[in-house]
Amino acid sequence: MPTLLLPPAADTRARILALAEELLLTRGFNAFSYQHIAKELGIKPAAVHYHYPSKDDLGLALVRRQLARLRKWRDLPRLTSLTPPQQLDALLDTYFGHVQAERRVCLFGALAADFRTLPEAMQAELRIFNRELTEWLAQVLAVGRATASLRFVGSPSAKAIQLLTTLAGALQVARVHDERHYHQIIEQLRLELLP
């Protein structure tokens, strides 16, 4: 029985998905190819096609993965037990993690510009992703205002979608300009929300 000198490539599928996610969030969906993935992993492009027959399939898997991750995160007891301002901070931490990781943008920010060129299943899944994230934040905001720990005018759901839109944009700003611009936007948000 030969020794395993290199990763068994048994998890080629997982490695493809992880690398594809990185490429999506750092370069954009229409800016990476199966060749990029294959070269980086030391396999042939057709091997990628085996695991994800078409790029549409790969793209859909990427959005589904993020949606699953969102649901898991949102329901963590560690998170649900926090106060609204703490939950908001947890969200901001996640976004800041994107900035630190090679200035990634969020899923929405990565796909919005190219949205019309995406397969329909991917479009639909992204809408679900956004809806669930917005609903979660709206709930946090509603409780936060009721307990006087967060301050804002208007409806929680309008404020939620406005906030998430700003956060998605802020990651794009971090990419085009720098981290300083990003922090300026976040500090402005905190200034307005936290009494």
Next chain:
Amino acid sequence: MPTLLLPPAADTRARILALAEELLLTRGFNAFSYQHIAKELGIKPAAVHYHYPSKDDLGLALVRRQLARLRKWRDLPRLTSLTPPQQLDALLDTYFGHVQAERRVCLFGALAADFRTLPEAMQAELRIFNRELTEWLAQVLAVGRATASLRFVGSPSAKAIQLLTTLAGALQVARVHDERHYHQIIEQLRLELLP
């Protein structure tokens, strides 16, 4: 001397630029090709290369055109003579025009996700575009607060970059979801800014 039955195609260059702008703002930079342009204009791809030798050249021309347009707009006497809230409304009108025009995104929103794949000259020009737009809005906000016609906390420049980021994101939201989501964000902004 033969009659001109069809547009003389003397302005092929201008038609290319106009169509490229539409494709950029509706589909994304990496999602359109010289073939798309050529087919739509009834010419050969190589004819596009004559006017814009490389796609990098075309992309740079697109950003430069938008920058020139911004400067012209910003300095219009019709605009500079308005009050700050009116100037803000003029800005919002421009963005809403994008939504109505096939749900276009703004230049920044179209290029941010793919930013790393863009030629350096294009990256630099987009940064200038954003900087000038932000500086203009910061000035409007500063005067608006000084005259008590606009209300916000924090520095005018931080508020300006936050607002523009939200607007860029709002156009992306309009594309992924619908016009209603867009209006919700804009109304939230107005609610917070206008006393």
Next chain:
DNA sequence: GTCTATATGATGATAGAC
């Protein structure tokens, strides 16, 4: 000066080897 025929390489995908 303006455009078309043509080349070169990348891209997404299939059929078949191991």
Next chain:
DNA sequence: GTCTATCATCATATAGAC
């Protein structure tokens, strides 16, 4: 089940016709 050799198509770009 997993991957490689190969393909048709599309992308950008050049050389040369008008």
